[in-house]
Amino acid sequence: MARRTGSSAEVTGPRIRAAALRLFARHGYAAVSMRQIATEVGLQAGALYLYTPDKQTLLFELLRGHMEDLLAAYGTPDGPPEARLRQFVRFHIAYNLDHADEVFLSYMELRNLEPANFAVIESLRRRYEDQLSQILRDGAGLGAFQIADVRLATMAIIAMLNGVNTWYRQSGRLSREEVLALHETMAKSMIGAR
Amino acid sequence: MARRTGSSAEVTGPRIRAAALRLFARHGYAAVSMRQIATEVGLQAGALYLYTPDKQTLLFELLRGHMEDLLAAYGTPDGPPEARLRQFVRFHIAYNLDHADEVFLSYMELRNLEPANFAVIESLRRRYEDQLSQILRDGAGLGAFQIADVRLATMAIIAMLNGVNTWYRQSGRLSREEVLALHETMAKSMIGAR
DNA sequence: GTCTATACGTGGATAGAC
């Protein structure tokens, strides 16, 4: 049975994070006040401090949560490199489009993290990038891909895929499936996949 | 002959813009105060308002100046599509690396522009992107490139090239020339250039 | 052209009542 009192507490935390995420992504961390976040959730500013020690930690927890969700959602597919590359490209674009605010925030507000917090996020991001590097390395080892530099190819593919979020609109000229398919083709061509 | 009095005025404006650029790029527009900018230049905050009507205009002028410099620096090369693509790729990466603060700012702080100012910057950016689209269209028309969608390929190539600025360091593993050459190869492969 | 002083709003964060 759910508790009667305090039941709102279990829902207030997530609502605060959701509001902070939306506002930070829209206006930038520095431009958003704790009062704005509180208003959005229907609280007074003081009440926020029951859920976060300060504004910086609120930002950090949003970014950390995003990176961990991303890693968990990706899993670690197996199969031949070509299939895993296809899966990575499609997963990455789809996940980015479905979590646009989180993705935008986790690139834009890195500079507003304290050094210790920054290191944590960067390490999680690196772990994700390494998933793609491993695919490329395996494919190159088998002769399926032609890659001069695996790390550089990793960064180039991820940068290309990230670009989608800056212009894709659901009502746009290209369907989501077309965008996925075309990027799959471009990613493969880039590294000389058969 | 330079004037005696007021000679400092001709140098103060640029110094203010340079300081604002550096601070905005490093900490974000919203996080930087007019007092910080003034201190950086060795002025009092009030003196800044002799050079800009307000903070928003200071940001806008920085972005507009950058986009116009970019367009002027690119010019409009001619020659066969392959050569023009090669030139675009190299120019874009080199210019971005040499103007990292301006480039970063012009992507990150778009959301802090008033709608009218935003429209001006976006229109300039589109004019630049169209330079690449034209190259791709010409190449596709001649059968030199295999491109399913010119606009999407344009965005994909620019996103890939922009990615360099997020990780390239002069002291890094790859030389600047290697980075240029490898991206030239990847850009060509992406669109099936011969 | 620059400075000092200042108006006035808003920032993050805390104390203590309920």
Place this chain on the structure above:
DNA sequence: GTCTATCCACGTATAGAC
């Protein structure tokens, strides 16, 4: 668990002296 009240620093911008 939330609110009200409040502290104090700092924000943009302006007025007026020099």
